[in-house]
Amino acid sequence: MSFITPVIAISGLWAATLASNPAAYAAARDYRFELVGKPTVSAGRNIVQVRLVHVPDGKPVPDAVIFESKADMGPSGMATMPAPVKPMPAKGGVYSFEVAPGMTGTWALHLSAKVQGEPETVTGTVNADLVK
Ligand SMILES: [Cu+2]
Incomplete structure (x- = not known):
């Protein structure tokens, strides 16, 4: 049975490291962008509102800096069709485009x-x- 001991020792150490330092496993995948309501339309301009959520606690993230925003028609089978996107001022954790x-x-x-x-x-x- 002694041959399995190193495996247990290593996994135990790994678990202890994670427990003592939450930042060790906090990662970009802890965040999710969610659509807020239905986009509004006016004169060919669509306003899309998006909330950024910290998934582990479900809290919105109000202070993110969104430095890239791109639109394409991939969901309609036209991934190479782009559209101009203009970021608008964020308000209360809701980011508008x-x-x-x-x-x-x-x-x-x-x-x-x-x-x-x-x-x-x-x-x-x-x-x-x-x-x-
Ligand atoms: Cu299209």
């Missing part, structure tokens, strides 16, 4: 963000039904 789609249908909004205290870049995609 103005999208001008060339076609009505389901679009993907791809976001990259920096979150305070999180060294990894947080990325995510929300799908939204947009109207030309």
